[in-house]
Structure formats: structure tokens, C-alpha cells
Amino acid sequence: MKKIIISNLKMNKNFKEFDSYLQTLKSEVKNFQNEIVLCPSSIYLDKLFSEKLKFSIGIQDIDHRNQGAATGSISATQVKNICEYAIVGHSERREVFKEHNQMIKEKISRCWENEITPILCIGESLKIREKGIEEIKKHLFSQLEETLNFNDNFQDIIIAYEPIWAIGTGLSATNNQILEVLEIISEKLSLISNTKNIPVLYGGSVNLDNFKDLQKISNLSGFLIGSASLDPNSLSKIINDF
Ligand code: PEP
DSSP: OOOEEEEEOOSOOOHHHHHHHHHHHHHHOOOOOSEEEEEOOGGGHHHHHHHTOSSEEEESOOOSSSSSSOTTOOOHHHHTTTOSEEEESOHHHHHHSOOOHHHHHHHHHHHHHTTOEEEEEEOOOHHHHHHOHHHHHHHHHHHHHHHHTTOSSOOOOEEEEOOGGGTTTSOOOOHHHHHHHHHHHHHHHHHHOSOOOOOEEEESSOOTTTHHHHTTSTTOOEEEESGGGGSHHHHHHHHHHO
């Protein structure tokens, strides 16, 4: 199975910076066999699409409805011909915008209706991590059950395990911590879906210094990268060496 690298640029880069970001990626990324997904701000999706690069395009979030009175939102119906992927359930959306599992479940359905593969982010807070593995399991199980269980018409999906305490902190989870959680996730996924080989990625302070070591984790399908993907030289090196 192809490995996957997703870059989440979040609310970064002005027009000029994004332009130069793309130029650097174009010149620095050499050969890659993997699936590379760029998720820039939505204002750049059309530009990225028209560049016709070999990278796939993802949107950083999607509305839970297909159209209507939703000021500032973007629907899956609007980007279905541009984006192959959509991040849903990112911890920043859950925390800042108070998005809950039921809404995230609806976002997943909107993705599937519009032939977009959802990248479902799940992960525990530091408080839960400190309570031990049984609490972590309970939390991840409920995030998966409440967004995927009985979600009719189960289709392609990518799961990104992103412990909240590791996002943007420079403190990545260890290989053993990730391995332990991968087992928990696959146990639940096998109960929820008959679909085999659902890719599970890790996200949380992946960078040039640690990605080689994290790559050793068996059954891990790739990475979701935030901060380190802002520097196109770092991202290119990770892509080239992955
Ligand atoms: C993220 O925001 O999804 C993320 C993984 O960020 P970072 O790589 O900066 O931890």
C-alpha cells in the first residue's frame, strides 16, 4: 500500500509566500512513490488545482451541510472537483469551533456523497493521556464509534491519530505510544467496517529530525504534518526521503 504524507498549512502564507512555497516544492521534490496531499488555505485551492502538480489536494475542513446559509463555510459540493481529500475533526476545530462527533459524522457523509476521502483526526488530550491507556482507549473508541458507527455507505477514509499534546508542541509521541494506539484503532475499525486496510497516519510534531525514526513503526501508513510542512525545504526533504 502507498504511504501518505499530508501537509496541513493551516492559516499560514499570504499570496506571495504561497507562490514561492509552491515554486520551492516544484524544484526540490524529486521522485516520490507515495501519496502527497497538500492542504493549503482554501483561498489557494483553485490555484493549486490549476498548477496541475503531482500532489493531491485536500481542504482543511468542510461544512457538515451541502449548501445554504452558512456564512464563511465551504461545502463538499463546492470543492468536489478540486479536492480529493478533506480533513475533518481536527482538534483545533473540535476545541476552538466546538465541533462534536455528531457534526464530524455528518461531514464524513458529505465527503462520501461528493467523492472526497475524509481524513478523520482523532486523539486524546494530555489530561486523558495521564489517566492511562484504558482512558485513552475509551476516548478513541468513542471518537471512532460516534463518527463512523452506522455511518451508512462506508467508503474510503484515512484516520490520523493526532494526540493533542503533541500537536505544535515539538513533543512527538514515542514509537511505543503510537504502536499501542495503532492496535487500539485497528481493533475498533475492524468492528466498525469490513473495509480492510484503512490507512492510519500519525500527526504531532513530525519533523526532519524525527520522521526517519517514526517511519520504523510497522503498520503506520504515513504522517500528517503541520509546522514542519510550512518550510517547503523541510517538507521536500521529508517527501524525498520517505
Ligand atoms: C496538525 O496540526 O495536524 C499537526 C500535526 O501539527 P504539527 O505537525 O505542527 O504538530
